[in-house]
Amino acid sequence: MSLLIFNTLTGKKEPFVPLRENQIGMYVCGVTAYDYCHVGHARAAIVFDTLSRYFQHLRYKVRFVRNFTDIDDKIINRANEEGTDWREVNRKYIAAFYEDMEKLNIAAPTEEPKATDHLPEMLDMIQSLVNQDKAYESEGNIFYAVKSFDGYGRLSGKNIADLRAGARVKINKTKRDPLDFALWKKSKPGEPFWESPWGPGRPGWHIECSAMSKKYLGDTFDIHGGGKDLVFPHHENEIAxxxxxxxxxxxRYWMHNGFVNIDKEKMSKSRGNFFTIREVYKKYHPEVLRLFLISSHYRSPIDFSEKNLADATTVLSRFYEGLASARKKTAQLNEESIPNFREKVNAHPVTKKFETAMNDDLNTAVAVACMNEELRNLNSAAANESASSLEKLAVATTAWETAGKILGLFFLTPEKFEEELFAIKNHSRNLDVGKIEKLIARRKTARQSKNWAEADRCRDELNAMEVVIEDTASGTEWKLR
RNA sequence: GGCACCGUCGCCAAGUGGUAAGGCAGAGGUCUGCAAAAUCUCUAUCGGCGGUUCGAUUCCGCCCGGUGCCUCCA
Known part of the structure; x- marks a missing residue:
């Protein structure tokens, strides 16, 4: 049972064999810091965070590099629009990026290099390409001569001859070939610039990833990831x-996640059909967004919709409630009191099923299905009075919870989750908690005197406020629908 | 125009050459004063037409429908 990974380069699932034993080098394209992140960015972040977590579960040491593009036309334009400095634009949106990602439980990568901190490395590479005649200067710009690299097009499955250069973008007359791309761009007056052997300018977009991945991971490394939209030309150019x-x-392995769609269409800045992550947080819990995004396979497109988010909310609430009740039931047990606890967890069927799913090209959709199936067992066992089964339940609960944590779930306590979910749901309703509790107390009194009619009236009133009550052994609990 | 991908229950979503996971919604049962929660049971032959095969949803061809890339984009 080994891990299979779909490699864009070959178009096939391949057994994953790391370059160095027990150690993985992984580079994922981050964001250009000029605006708030949208759900598409969240998906890419979640996919590769989950992959990294799974590698660690498999006992690999992961060196994970995720960059920030902090100099680019869009950043300069945004600075002009906002009437600030381009560095200020970076500061603002990188801070926002961290806020958004933390809430999604995206773990910090090993390295988070920024393009502008790596000018010498980029200039070295450009110089090397110029020296080898693989790049040329034209009017202060340096372009990569695509024809000099015969593997060009392999990653994206494109035949160079088939590319209709200039079909959608004006042909740049300063290039020898329309497919050539900029390694170094001559700066225009008023733009930020760095000195170079070819005069003042700034790096082209693609070179930063080549330079930074080389610096932090070496000439060859295991995994490079990003959204499907980066395959061409970004990653193709990187290889070149x-x-x-x-x-x-x-x-060695190129991995690309599919898009987040809205009404079947790709969510993107240029179409304007995107939701920022922070907008989504106003109505849905961040962990719900995470669960929703891993409920499909990472390479498939996923349709973003309110219904899907609402469904994910239902599922996650069930997950947390199940976790809470299983833990409550096994509270008096701990790892030490159960012989070979860890081994039992690792050998548990849910662990095995989970690993089988994840080993198949990170099939998180099946992994989530495994968790749903096991939750039924957990709930049944937690409802069972038999003390002899408690040990089994404790093992199963930990196995189940561990699987969830590898998926990046369960980073809150059930209580905290419930509290945050309540805050989100109540945000638009603004219910009077005092009134709710008063009604529950009144119902309790009515029930004690078997005044069912009055008790039901109280409940109806609560129901009308979308408050759902639940009579348990330890009293009446309530939550928002 | 070139190159890819997708079309599975009302909705979301896995999957396999031998008759289709899971979730949401729905129906019924258990539990409950009644509910809720939990639990149990039930609900699809996989866009269409051909072909290959003992057998195809799974392979091949064509058609229909949808999307993506060929510009920046996770």
């Missing part, structure tokens, strides 16, 4: 640059 420079294949 890195390979052109070092003569080595830079990446």
């Amino acid at each position: 640059q890195s390979c052109g420079c070092t003569g080595k294949q830079p990446v």
